[in-house]
Amino acid sequence: MDWYLAVLKNYAGFGGRARRKEYWMFALVNIAIYVVLAIVGNLLDTALLTGLYGLAVLVPSLAVGVRRLHDTGRSGWWLLIGLIPLIGGIVLIVFAATEGQPEVNAYGPSPKAIPAAA
Template sequence: MHWYVDVLKKYAVFHGRARRQEYWMFAAFNVGIYILLMFVDGYAGNEIPSTLYTLAILLPSLGVTVRRLHDTDRSGWWCLIALLPLLGFIGMLIFTATDGTPGQNKHGVNPKEAQVFA
């Protein structure tokens, strides 16, 4: 649960780096919430709950995605590749699943190493 809350605390942070674990735990938690919201939407007879959640989580999702791309030493602008049908999804899947660059890169220190020393 703390992975989800940590991302929400940094909802508008587009600098620095995010570990794979931070990104994927946040994504997994969102999938769980969306599954619950599908039932709520069906019960309510509209899509208002899931739409409100999507709007609320848009900026934190974008922020953690940019930080994840930074961890792989890519610019945050690579998020735009997701706009391409199918190829964009596959590209982002590869980028976010790739291990981060070891040591420091132009976006900051490696979060794995920073966590070991903390």
């Protein structure tokens, strides 16, 4: 949960780099919350909960995605490849699962060298 909150605290931080753990923990908690809200919304016969939650985490999701791409040495513009049906999503998953560059790159120092967001 700390990784999720760390991403939310860095709400619109598109600069820098994000570790794989930060990105995937945010994604895991995000999906779990979305599923719970979808179930509650289904019981209440409304999609308002999931819609509001989706809007609330849109910018942090984009920001952590951009920072994750920065960690692999890619520009944040690579997120746009996700607009290509099927292939784009697969490419982004591969990029997000790729280990980050251990050395300093154009987007900053390696986040592994910086203490974790514990």
